[in-house]
Amino acid sequence: MLILAKIVVVIVALLHLYFLWLEMFAWTTKAKKVFRQFPEHLFEPTKTLAANQGLYNGFLSAGLIWSLLIQNPVWQVYVALFFLGCVAVAGMYGAVTASKKIFVVQGLPALIGIALLLLHLFL
Template sequence: MGYLSTTTTATIGLIHAYITLLEMYYWDKPRGIKTFGLKPDFAKQTKPLAANQGLYNGFLAAGLFWGAFHPVEEFAAQIRMFFLGCVVVAGVFGGATANTRILFVQALPAAVSMGLIWLWG
């Protein structure tokens, strides 16, 4: 399937694992407030919502790692494509509804990784 598509999928998994930590544990801390451009009062009020959102990002990270390290190439490609597709959809939706930066942090890298799988998978 290619070292490059494995690496990009795992990297996107790491990004989502980091987002999970930010949303679940650091949302109302200085790192989360700075990363997401929040006001402290807003961060405190929305912490449960952010933790729920972080949990979903954790599921995406788990699926991306599963696909990146699955031992059977045929299954790995399908798993990667599914979870990367989920990231693209979530990134496009987030970019349209929350912050256009999400398009470049989530959707674009996942789309590139899908292209690598399509080319070499």
């Protein structure tokens, strides 16, 4: 169970590294293809806002990667749970305020990771 949970943590961390790249470095290019519902004329004026959002995604990714490097197995799980919880809340908020797709892409993988880690702790 723990191996599967760590795989999910890696996947979520990689997703957030992708979000970082997309929002910080590819907002006016590749992001236009990803965020098709966003009006094209607003990409350039919102470039710095997107970069700020990308930086936060980078922090989430860094926390998840850090959790995998912690030697103490209990703290490793606790730190992963914290950062996955942050991702899950962000995914739920995004689903309510922007698009349901955000929950599927961001929130659901985090919740799966949380469930697997909790199963590991309590089984």
